[in-house]
């Protein structure tokens with residue numbers, strides 16, 4: 473099988489940096505956004521439940537940090553297909569030796585980067601350019617009643633957002649701090 477992705481492990485077990493390997497020709501290029509065969513070998517264990525797109529107009533905007541509580545905890549493959557972001561995943565797995573730690577990576581259309589995020593992580597990003605487009609592959613359906621999150625600007629998390637935070641949703645501004653995170657709600 474021709475590999476369609478370059479995989480890089482991160483310091484947070486199970487969290488993988490996945491770079492698309494576009495196949496170029498005179499017309500342009502073709503890249504796979506998801507591959508059940510290649511990614512199940514790396515830990516993607518569920519059928520694809522939902523694929524979402526988000527567009528972010530303004531550089532500096534922060535979305536997240538979000539996760540879904542069990543039984544709707546989900547894996548996500550988060551890809552940037554337009555513009556550039558700093559993507560962040562926070563380990564909320566109570567038994568994890570890296571509990572409370574985060575990993576950040578610049579993802580962009582240019583570097584064809586994505587993060588494969590296991591269950592038990594909160595996810596968010598900051599737009600580093602205007603007009604960012606993200607594609608999310610989810611292993612669980614959206615469940616509003618299971619939606620939860622942590623304040624992306626919580627100093628306890630020490631996330632070094634590269635730009636001044638230009639815009640957040642009212643919901644994200646009201647998210648609780650990590651100190652009030654209830655371990656019983658993560659996978």
Ligand SMILES: Cc1cn([C@H]2C[C@H](O)[C@@H](COP(=O)(O)OP(=O)(O)O[C@H]3O[C@H](C)C(=O)[C@H](O)[C@H]3O)O2)c(=O)[nH]c1=O
Pocket residue numbers: 522524526535536537538595596597608613614641
């Ligand atoms: C996630 C989701 C949301 N929605 C509705 C709920 C809201 O009415 C609207 C926008 O949702 P939200 O403000 O949660 O969108 P983001 O702030 O971009 O959140 C997303 O981006 C962060 C960084 C993530 O990691 C999550 O995948 C996801 O929560 O779409 C749906 O209808 N289906 C869905 O699957």
